[in-house]
Amino acid sequence: MLRNIALSAALLLAALQASNAQAQSQPNPAAAEPAAAKAENPLAREPLYADIVRRASALRSQVAAYRAAPDAALPKLDQFKTDLATLSELDMKGHVDLAKRGTDGDLKCILKGISEDLPKKLAEVEQASAPGARAAALEDMFYLLRDNIEVITVPPTVHS
Numbered sequence: 001m002l003r004n005i006a007l008s009a010a011l012l013l014a015a016l017q018a019s020n021a022q023a024q025s026q027p028n029p030a031a032a033e034p035a036a037a038k039a040e041n042p043l044a045r046e047p048l049y050a051d052i053v054r055r056a057s058a059l060r061s062q063v064a065a066y067r068a069a070p071d072a073a074l075p076k077l078d079q080f081k082t083d084l085a086t087l088s089e090l091d092m093k094g095h096v097d098l099a100k101r102g103t104d105g106d107l108k109c110i111l112k113g114i115s116e117d118l119p120k121k122l123a124e125v126e127q128a129s130a131p132g133a134r135a136a137a138l139e140d141m142f143y144l145l146r147d148n149i150e151v152i153t154v155p156p157t158v159h160s
Contacts, residue, residue, distance in 0.1 A: 041155040043107075048094055049152050055087045060145035063138055066125075070135035074125075084118055091115035091148065110151050117144055 043049050059080070066074050074080070092115040098108035121141045128134035 041153055044153045048090065048097060052087065052090050052094060053149050053152050055083065055090065056145045056148040059083055059087060060142060060149070063142045063145060067135065067138045067142060070138055071131075081122060084122055087148070088115045088118040091118070094152075106156065107151055110147075114144060114148050114151075 044053060062076075062080055091111045095108050095112040095115060098111070121137065121144055124137040125134060125141060128137045
């Protein structure tokens with residue numbers, strides 16, 4: 001009888017430990033949210049950089065719409081080109097601002113590179129004539145705009 005009680009207690013304890021381990025391995029979105037909010041780069045709150053993120057996000061959404069029908073005429077292309085040129089100028093302003101501060105060498109260089117790459121990617125989109133070439137150029141543009149957002153909003157780490 002004592003053996004049965006001990007065996008039952010051992011099985012119950014094992015089941016409780018397994019249940020507790022499973023509950024701890026499940027991510028808690030509510031707990032992760034404050035950590036993600038704290039992870040934002042403080043630079044992203046400054047007006048120039050917040051404007052870059054806002055504009056890059058809007059252009060990325062437009063590129064996503066273009067990607068849905070890459071071989072069709074691109075609606076509002078003239079406005080897109082103007083907005084992209086403005087973003088490129090703002091990225092260069094960000095580069096110059098960081099250079100004046102003497103801080104964040106990586107971000108400074110990345111913003112300069114993005115500023116230089118945006119017009120090149122636009123030219124690739126406009127000049128694409130082979131089947132699939134425009135889709136590939138739009139994909140490159142989409143990821144460049146995503147990078148433009150993330151390099152500002154994600155704080156630098158030792159591994160980045």
